[in-house]
Amino acid sequence: MTEQVSIFVKMLIPQKPLAVKEAQSVIIPARNGPYQVLPRRAPAMKLLCDGAVVLTGTDQGRNETYFISAGIAKIRDNACTILTHNVVKSDEVDIDDVRKKLAAFRDKEEKGDQLDELERKKAAFLQMIAGHFAK
Missing domain, CATH: 2.60.15.10 (F0F1 ATP synthase delta/epsilon subunit, N-terminal)
Known part of the structure; x- marks a missing residue:
């Protein structure tokens, strides 16, 4: 055995x-x-x-x-x-909250504001999570 x-x-x-x-x-x-x-x-x-x-x-x-x-x-x-x-x-992810935060980052970029490095990293992390749940 x-x-x-x-x-x-x-x-x-x-x-x-x-x-x-x-x-x-x-x-x-x-x-x-x-x-x-x-x-x-x-x-x-x-x-x-x-x-x-x-x-x-x-x-x-x-x-x-x-x-x-x-x-x-x-x-x-x-x-x-x-x-x-x-x-x-993954069990603790609130996908609606993730999407809201991503939308806020996109809105900031669309207004012409530059995301700083920390914000870009946060947005990339959230995008990775959202992509996992989109599968």
Whole structure:
């Protein structure tokens, strides 16, 4: 009988640890494309872009999806630590609120106002979330 090995996943934002879970595998949005992390893999560091982190086979026995902004993933010893500025669980997304915020950014641009770098990053993050729900 084989022992089932899981991956310990931590998602950290500057203020605090946001999610700490066990999963059978993790798919992260690496800069060079989606990257699947499985148990017993070699250590690695990955640059992350805005995208979805998918935890498969969590301790509740289901898949969980989180949206993250760009960051870094450290993979080592059956653990995956994700450092990022924004994490939103897909179950907690209010898509109407996301669309309202995106519309506000578009209105500002249409009036000729330039979005600063932080606003552009927020708009890109919201657009990524909206695109996921449009599928």
